Amino acid sequence: MFKFIVFRILSVLVTVYIAMTTVFFGIRLAPGDPAQLLAGQQTQEDVKRARQFLGLDAPIYIQYLKFLRGVIRGDLGVSALTRRSVSEEIVRCIPATFTLLAASMVLTAVLGVPAGVVCALMPGTVWDFLIMLLVVGALSVPNFWLGMLMIELFSVRLGWLPSFGFSGLKTAIMPAIAVAARQVAVTTRMTRVSMLEVLGEDYLKVALAKGLGTWSVVLKHGLRNALLPVITSLGLQAGFLLGGSIVIEVLFAWPGIGQLLINAITMRDYNLIQGITIVYVGGFLLIMLFMDLCYALVDPRIHYE
Amino acid sequence: MNKKIMHHKRLMYKLLKYKSIIIGGLILLAYIFLVTFGPLIASQGPDEQNLLATLQPPSRIHPFGTDELGRDMLSRLIHGARYSFLITLVSVAAAAFIGIPTGLIAGYKGGVLEAMLVRIVDFILTFPPLVLAILAVTIFGFGLRGLILAIIVSFFPTIARLAYIVTRSMRERDFILAAQALGAGDLRILLHHIFPNIAGPLLVEISLRAGQAVLTTTALGFLGLGVAPPTPEWGVIMARGKDFLFIAPHIVMTTGIVISLSVLGFNLFADGLRDMLDPKMRRIGWRLG
Numbered sequence: 001m002f003k004f005i006v007f008r009i010l011s012v013l014v015t016v017y018i019a020m021t022t023v024f025f026g027i028r029l030a031p032g033d034p035a036q037l038l039a040g041q042q043t044q045e046d047v048k049r050a051r052q053f054l055g056l057d058a059p060i061y062i063q064y065l066k067f068l069r070g071v072i073r074g075d076l077g078v079s080a081l082t083r084r085s086v087s088e089e090i091v092r093c094i095p096a097t098f099t100l101l102a103a104s105m106v107l108t109a110v111l112g113v114p115a116g117v118v119c120a121l122m123p124g125t126v127w128d129f130l131i132m133l134l135v136v137g138a139l140s141v142p143n144f145w146l147g148m149l150m151i152e153l154f155s156v157r158l159g160w161l162p163s164f165g166f167s168g169l170k171t172a173i174m175p176a177i178a179v180a181a182r183q184v185a186v187t188t189r190m191t192r193v194s195m196l197e198v199l200g201e202d203y204l205k206v207a208l209a210k211g212l213g214t215w216s217v218v219l220k221h222g223l224r225n226a227l228l229p230v231i232t233s234l235g236l237q238a239g240f241l242l243g244g245s246i247v248i249e250v251l252f253a254w255p256g257i258g259q260l261l262i263n264a265i266t267m268r269d270y271n272l273i274q275g276i277t278i279v280y281v282g283g284f285l286l287i288m289l290f291m292d293l294c295y296a297l298v299d300p301r302i303h304y305e
Numbered sequence: 306m307n308k309k310i311m312h313h314k315r316l317m318y319k320l321l322k323y324k325s326i327i328i329g330g331l332i333l334l335a336y337i338f339l340v341t342f343g344p345l346i347a348s349q350g351p352d353e354q355n356l357l358a359t360l361q362p363p364s365r366i367h368p369f370g371t372d373e374l375g376r377d378m379l380s381r382l383i384h385g386a387r388y389s390f391l392i393t394l395v396s397v398a399a400a401a402f403i404g405i406p407t408g409l410i411a412g413y414k415g416g417v418l419e420a421m422l423v424r425i426v427d428f429i430l431t432f433p434p435l436v437l438a439i440l441a442v443t444i445f446g447f448g449l450r451g452l453i454l455a456i457i458v459s460f461f462p463t464i465a466r467l468a469y470i471v472t473r474s475m476r477e478r479d480f481i482l483a484a485q486a487l488g489a490g491d492l493r494i495l496l497h498h499i500f501p502n503i504a505g506p507l508l509v510e511i512s513l514r515a516g517q518a519v520l521t522t523t524a525l526g527f528l529g530l531g532v533a534p535p536t537p538e539w540g541v542i543m544a545r546g547k548d549f550l551f552i553a554p555h556i557v558m559t560t561g562i563v564i565s566l567s568v569l570g571f572n573l574f575a576d577g578l579r580d581m582l583d584p585k586m587r588r589i590g591w592r593l594g
Contacts, residue, residue, distance in 0.1 A: 243435025
């Protein structure tokens with residue numbers, strides 16, 4: 001187990017290294033000049049000074065070596081946008097994004113799994129049909145539109161919830177629903193299919209024949225086995241959660257990493273873009289690792305060597 | 306001849322049984338009709354302004370209302386459909402065109418090619434989907450070309466991986482070995498024996514990807530990273546409409562419905578197709594999931 005975790009963390013590090021290198025060279029080849037943007041409508045002199053300030057006057061391999069040296073020391077450089085260190089900027093934005101993602105994850109588990117079980121227990125009924133209709137709808141709706149619909153209903157019409165910003169849990173309700181909707185739909189569908197398959201197995205009939213209570217059979221024997229593919233899909237879908245949160249952060253003026261990334265891109269803030277890439281790719285890979293470990297927790301047959 | 310008719314009859318019967326294919330297909334056909342004959346149906350040009358009639362709610366003259374410059378929303382959305390479907394069609398077709406052959410060859414041939422493909426695809430998929438599209442569009446440049454390239458880059462890995470996995474599972478099957486023993490060349494085996502067997506799942510995947518492409522395009526447009534205003538792209542219209550959400554919600558409402566319906570069309574089509582191809586799922590309840 002220990003060996004497995006160490007190996008996986010090493011492979012995460014290698015992948016993050018390749019990803020940040022790709023992005024490092026990619027954005028420097030991209031159109032748009034950060035020095036020009038930083039200097040604004042100024043003279044050639046100003047642009048030159050801005051380029052020097054950003055360290056972009058050096059040859060690209062020198063820039064790269066400097067960048068690597070910084071990363072090893074845990075220094076991601078200075079943001080051209082705010083002139084503060086990139087790590088500081090990212091750390092400032094992490095609580096907001098983390099709150100949003102955690103709330104969405106909780107919503108996904110709390111809504112998706114039970115809804116899937118309900119569908120599987122009564123397939124073909126009106127309930128099943130209605131829930132599946134909602135699922136197909138949720139998968140077809142752009143999440144930012146869902147967010148706007150909620151703002152229109154709950155903020156403008158009813159005045160129940162604040163329409164933007166991040167101050168406490170109440171403000172997180174609408175953004176979290178908007179981010180989670182897709183996840184909830186996918187999870188419901190996965191749970192339903194997986195549960196239906198498990199419910200057809202002989203060992204469930206045996207358990208029922210032994211005289212065990214229906215709920216105990218459904219939850220202990222059925223759901224536990226049905227959850228395995230659901231967990232896998234949750235891990236894979238975490239990427240959609242991370243991606244989706246960017247758009248929602250922009251919509252709700254949520255002070256998270258996603259909004260920071262969009263600002264960094266509009267200003268061609270190279271250091272900031274690189275730093276945020278590391279956070280997203282690293283974060284995604286760590287979520288996948290975590291899901292693999294959960295897998296072992298739910299399924300005692302799995303041992304990682 | 307008789308057999309052929311029987312086969313077609315059975316296929317039609319099957320199709321009718323899977324209502325989601327029909328509904329999804331009809332929705333998509335409606336959009337294709339709009340995209341083709343759009344300019345004839347739209348009452349105004351997408352950029353025709355009328356500053357005397359701004360932010361009007363839906364009426365008989367403007368069924369979807371007008372936006373902040375008095376442009377007819379229905380006309381703009383119809384023209385927007387052309388952008389969305391052009392981007393989707395080109396990028397998903399290109400992604401399939403790159404992904405399917407690489408997956409097929411890597412899965413069939415194995416060796417270095419297989420190792421390389423798996424590495425590349427796994428690497429690209431370590432970026433969360435939208436993050437990948439955002440970074441790619443930044444690197445390729447904003448605008449139509451960059452947008453299409455970004456979607457190709459983010460979508461070809463999953464298509465290639467699917468083609469690879471299914472092909473690999475088929476590599477050792479008896480009918481392939483038999484074809485090899487009879488002296489069939491690699492190209493013949495790939496095209497005549499393997500491809501027909503994996504075409505179904507690939508079609509499902511491509512249809513799902515097309516829906517995703519519409520969503521990605523609008524998301525990038527909404528973030529201001531796609532095509533630039535005043536192009537009537539759906540995401541761009543949404544981004545402008547957001548500023549008028551409080552006083553003229555109809556802009557956002559109509560645009561959202563138009564986007565969602567098109568994605569729904571692709572999703573339903575894919576779902577129905579999957580059910581039809583997977584006989585195991587046939588006994589299970591409603592066909593909508």
